[in-house]
Amino acid sequence: MSSNDKDRFYEGCGREGPIRCIFLSEFHPTAGPKIVCQVPDNYISKDTFESVSVYIIPKAQLQRSMLTVTVLGFKILGFPVRIDDKKYARNAYYFNLCFVCDAWARTVQYESVVRKLSDYLVAMELESSFLSSQQDHSSESARLPKILRQVMQELNSHKMCTLSEGTMTTHLKVVRILQDPPPVSDHHVPIFTESPDLFQAEQWDLTTQKVLPYIDGFNHVAKIAAEADVENNLVKACLQNLVYYGVVSMIHIFQYSNVYATTPKIRRLAEDRRLQEECIRYVARYPRQPPSVRDVFRMFCSMTRGTTVRDLCIRLSPHTLRINERRLVQFGLLEGFIRRIHKFPVGSVEKPDSQSTVPQSFNGLLSMDEYCCQYSLTTHKLEELIDRETNIAVIWK
């Protein structure tokens, strides 16, 4: 391993790694735990196996548990299985199909694959004594090494694999394990993070297919639900699913009264040439006449707390700079150059009026947007109300 690799691949780097080896071990009635078949050969040495065999063929309580042990530079994932039957020497057949990865790699994504492959082997064993009948799995004619080799190669290169052996077929797929996406609200606006042409629309379910055409980065969730004629909660579930797969991202409704502020990530735009090109193409008002990098950058940098988009437009006149300010804000939010600044009113009005249709007290937990949504007020009207009251402080954050 070169020094460069050492910097990149250390324990805890959070990267996913390839499968280095797949082996099948069983509990031999006389010899005890042993590796029956391994691809590539001798990746796990006999000594190494002996020192970890207690985690590969464990006690009865741990049968059908997902076990991952990290020792001696290996990470071994296994799913020990026991099949009870009178025909076996000890009335039971114990085996464990294990994946081996590097110690630095993240391996949760393989857990379901290991489990499914084990179940497939169990089924084959029950059907035709596939595992226990072949005494010498390492011989050239044996089926098992071929299967394991195929699984390893195809999972490493394509992340999926289809096995069929006799009448049984199974499909294996490595699924990325991500955190649950945050819930979607009515006032959120979905926006594609990659071009919608890049993925096949047919792969999504029918509801998502109905929703997809309305995602343009400006329509908010409630509006999409109305226009696509799909129930609101279904739309939210669809969108949450799309967020999970990183296809869309959630931003806020664009308003000229919104305030944004730059983040340290803006530096990337100054330094990354490709990002600049992507950016000017995205924010261009006319595709043939892209704006200049400096104008775009200056406009981003002018976004500070207290400056609304309206103020910016008056000051910098993006129209003459050939910048589409709505797309500028979209791009900035997607890349994290800018962050929306929310206003949180706190306090209560001086003379509460229980008949009033406007909020009378603000506890500081909800932003102005949420009050507007809740009481169907315009931002302007709410701001006027708050300006009149001396007891209400507004916190921008």
Add this chain to the structure above:
Amino acid sequence: MEANPISVILVNSDSKGDRLLFRFPYATDPRQHGENCQQIRRRNPYALTVNADLLQSQPAQTSNIQHGRLTGFTDEVLSTLFAVKPELCERKFELKVNDVRFVGHPIQLPASSQSRSSLGGSGSKLDTPSHTILINMVFALHATASHSIVKCYYDLSKRLGVALRHEEKRCAYVTQETKIMVTAHDEFSARQIESNVDGVESAFDIILQRSTLAKQLKGVFQDLIQTGLIRLRINNWLQVSFCLPQKVHQIHFHRKNCIIEPEAIDRCLQSLRPYHGILLLVELSELLESLPPDASPALLRLVQVHSPLKSLQTLSADADLTLAQVFQLTGHLVYWAKATIIYPLCESNVYVIAPDAPTDQSSQLVERFSEQFPGMSLLQTMSEFSLPTSIGQIVSPLSGSQAQNQLTQTVAWMLRHRLLLQLHTYVYFMATSRGLSWSHQEGSVLTGRGEGSFHSTPEEQLSLGPIGTWSGGHARSDSDASSISDDIAMLRAEKQYQLLHHRDQLSQVQPSILNGMGMSPNLDDGSTDGDKGSGLIPEELLADFSEAERVAILKIPAATNSDDLALLAKLHRNGYLRGIHHLEEIMYSENLRRSQLLQLLDKFRDVLVTCETEDPAISIFYSHL
């Protein structure tokens, strides 16, 4: 709470086999047990047992955590798992079973018969030959806990292991404690067989009464959950202290979703500069109390002279410590969540409200603020910083020093609770519509030939020697601000500038020296240019800029002033106009006054873009980033 341990388990293994000595928590709540049974029964009251399903998959175990406790493992299973083979000893042991991750550092202790006999009072003197015993202290964690948390727990297990090994060597402490625990287990099982009733008491209750090690493990477990800080003396002798940074910082800021990884703290400390300052997060008296009696006197000195108004450099002078020492002590204080890093408070600092600051009217902070500052409301005070505001802006010249003092204190309080965030100004040189100039990346062949020739060969660097040291000394006498030797690159850049700057004078005064030092030809060109007269100085100063940039700069009226232009060129050459360094850093490294810099920015505003954001080096403590 991912940082919390689920359980702590002590396993030993010797010639008689492996044994689980102690685990905490051990009590199984009968009520929970009942619930559990019900759940299982309720799972599928009407489901048919389909044969094909049975064939496909028996239900797999998925969880070993129930109500925050470890379930599904008997003591025997755990002891076989953790009594590892000798080849796995003295290294990290990590095992994940379903959703529980076990981490420990198994150690081998040489237990000789001699040490046993020296124990005395044991009655049965064993004449076994010397053999080894294995001790493994394992923490059970949530599998979702981040790698850095796992690493910290591993470190804790290792520390405790090392301490135990020492105590074993010194007075056979482990053998003694093991004996107590094993005896308790035996007594308990004997009693169970005798009376044939399982009372409320378990073997672990007896152990907890008799064994100091078990008591300490219990304490460790409880401290980890409550504070994340551990300070104990193994066998009343060896001190072991440990801090779980993820937990400590979380508790301090009452932010549940904010987990500060030690790696982030390390990164922050690496970008620490002498102009930064520290702000204590706890009261001084509280900090002094929490220090052990043998704490470093340097730390005490530092803490006593500390003030949020002072930079680390000033602190090092005041406490009479080297800067490196101050940096290290700061690192300790930050890691243990006793202090945070700020830019020292001054009038020109610009603050805004932190994005994750709680604005809840009924939050605890509101009360604590009004306790600390009677008659003031936290949210009102916070709202003053809704827009980027400097301290100077709030303090009117008419208000007395007391009001100013009060303000400084409230700002410090809010910084301490991470309600405020400081904004810094970053400057980008963008003379052309293409953005930043690219001479740095696209090779010095096209532009800035002079600069390239300085770096290129070692001989030239050597030949720079005499002048380099001279100019370095010069800078030092200028101000001690730029005398920090750790930033060699910066210093070299400065030397270069001074070399260029003084080139004219030098070439006039000592042309022979210059020639003797083997300057590259293009530098000679420069010096001949210089001879032609002051009118051409701008051209030479602009050598680093591209043609288009030169045109843009010369359009600006201020460019006719060669001093201003020289400063701009210098800042550009040293890479300060690429948005990496904030104004305070530029002021510090180039020894400039703020007004000087602001004037320059104003004069050349057509070719400069400024941007206000937080300093990424110290903003790790705010959870949104």
